[in-house]
Amino acid sequence: MTWTGAFTMPPIIIGCDLSRAFLDLCVDAGPTTSQIRNTPAAVGKWADTIDPSTLVVFEATSGCDGAVMAALDTRRIAYARVNPR
Template sequence: MPQIIGGCSLSRAFIDVCINAGRTTSRIENIKPAVAQWLGTLKPTALIVFEATSGCDGILIEALDEGKIAYAHVNPRQAREFAPTLGVLAKTDKVVARVLAQMGQRLPLTLTVPQEPDRDRVPWRGVAGAAGHR
């Protein structure tokens, strides 16, 4: 299991972050330099958990892939249903970040582990089963 588990609540402008489900949260700008700087403070064994948010997660995903840090992209409904098990009723960005960190600690989430760059260049033409795909 990763030593550091971070929960992130994303918006277009900011990312609220909670590490290891602690009481302290921080806020970083949702821009590539700020996200890269924050991820640079984490160990490669870290796990970052965040909700699937339409378009707000692109910078974070790109930076996680570049930094080779594993992440779990969870369904927002799953996070909403998990929160009451912790006695959490309010839904602020800071609270969501803490709930997501706790999900990473307690639930067997499906992780996305960035692949080596060479594996991203797989030629898709001629793949078995692709001929009838239109």
């Protein structure tokens, strides 16, 4: 299938480095980062602050991404689960 439409980059991209305990977050490759606990409650609270047009990008890791995917899916926020290589 060939893509014939226009592609528009989202206005905000959040990079997310995952671990079982924490998420390290960086917005648009900015100079500052933040960290939240990797729990459903903490991730849900963070996801509530995300603009719906944002794209969240994180690595596909062994089971560390469940809370993130659930929170983003529930809020219909786009994400890309990418190969860490």
